[in-house]
Amino acid sequence: MRTYIIKRLIQSIGVCLVISMISFFLLFLNTDPALLLLPPEAEVKDIELFKKQMGLDRPLLVQYGDFLRKAVFHGDFGQSFVAKVPALQVIAERLPATIKLAVAVMIFVNLVAIPVGMISAIRRYSLLDNVSTFFALVGQAMPLYWFGIMLIIVFGVWLRWLPISGSDSLAHLVLPAVTLGSWILPVNMRLIRSGMLEVLNQDYIRTARAKGLTERKVLIKHAFRNAAIPLITVLGMQIGLLLGGAVVTETVFAWPGMGRLAVDSIRMGDYPVVQAVVVIFAFFVILCNLVADILAALIDPRIRLE
């Protein structure tokens, strides 16, 4: 188990490094940062001086090392060009909103996916199963942001049940959470269903039934717990998807989170913030994958041995 964790840990650090490198060099691919930071009428002599002061005349790899050291040890990604405060501070202000949204989505998705997936497996080809299959198919083809806009038009504009933008109350959370949740809901539903179908054929389920356990106990304690193992891995991977989806959802609903910040920063060329968002997003994704993999390995020894 320990070697497995260490192996995954080293892998994850490597991935983090590569991603930080990509996000660093993207800035240099684009433009000369000195030209970006200085007013357009700056003279060549001043530009050279500025470069020297900022260390922009050093080799790229040295500059990358510097960027990495500052980012890792001081959390310093440089100043936001737009807000004129440290990039990390800009992000810290937006982070809570995104976490709130992600938690709401996870609660919504699991509350729907687990029961529906289980019932679909137990009552295979029933009305509920067919309906959920249909929705899974439709959900796959639905552009997330269009679904969000349709929800706004129906529930916000026509029915006036729910607010359509902002983040002041719990009611504001409903439409963004349903929109973003609908993206991963079908996958989880299908996963629970197929996991349950596979497990229900196992000998230990027959044993459990033969022992005279109630059907409820058999299904929840014996079947679901085993069927849920793939769900853990997938949920870990979906955090990354959710963050990506948050970029879209937050833009549609004017939700003041990191996703919208990313879009705005890219549009305005606020590269320190873009770099910081990318690195922090990637860090979260990798961390969640790692935790999910370790959890799955703890629960299911077969995974470790592979």
Add this chain to the structure above:
Amino acid sequence: MMFRRNSQNLSLDSPPPASLGRALRKVWNLRMGTIGALVILGLIATAILCPVLAPHHPYKQDITKRLKPPSWMEGGLSQHFLGTDHLGRDLLSRIMYGTRISLTVGISAVLLQVLIGVGLGLLAGFYGGKVDSVISFFVNCMMGFPFILLAMSLIAVLGPSLQNIIVALGVTGWPVFTRVTRVETLRLRDREFVLAAISLAFGAPRILIRHILPNLLPSILVLGTVEVARAIIQESLLSFLGLGIQPPTPSWGVMLAEGRNYMLMQWWLATFPGFAIFLSALGINLLGDALRDLIDPHLRKS
């Protein structure tokens, strides 16, 4: 109670008994593939024939007829079936021209993904060892990178144009193909026909392309079909965020972004372009599912 439990047990051990629901689903699956194929044929036909089919020119503005509702609603004009946008352009014509952009981007981006992804997957699966570790590591990196951020940053760097969108979607989307190709190549590498080719001292390119690749084509085709749908959705998303196709070009994503400004009153402007994206993606997915069931039944489980 005993009996009920028993009968349930039976139904789970043996294949489920024929029931109306199950029969319905079988028919449904078959029909859906046909419908998917028809939708795609319709899309291609529209893309080719839109100068003939479209009732108006997609750029023709008429400010006196701006924001008109669809023809069946009150205030709608009979010559503008789906209504007009904020510049008085015909919505239906613009949606029809939009198929050209969506199909071009979708198909080209996936071809690029296949080229990169399948190539790397073949190498990783065939050579194994260090080659495999390096390639798998890069796949992991790409998977750890939120796709949308990478694509957006790339377009910010390269500048928004049709070509750059294809490049951005291509270089961010290939890892799925590498994963599938790698696993299948690994599976084939020790099969007799490959060993025979190796013992005949055929070169690696010949073995990979002539002997292994043909066996992978069905899986690549199935995955590629579904990926076209994804690429179409992603192009529209980038355009929607202002980092893709630029107005006034009639891309569905651009139209959705413009329509969004009017969603409080003129709901049709955001609804119909989005529905076009949805319908195309659905059609392609349906065909993809049907192809998978036809060609490669053991993919069904994943």
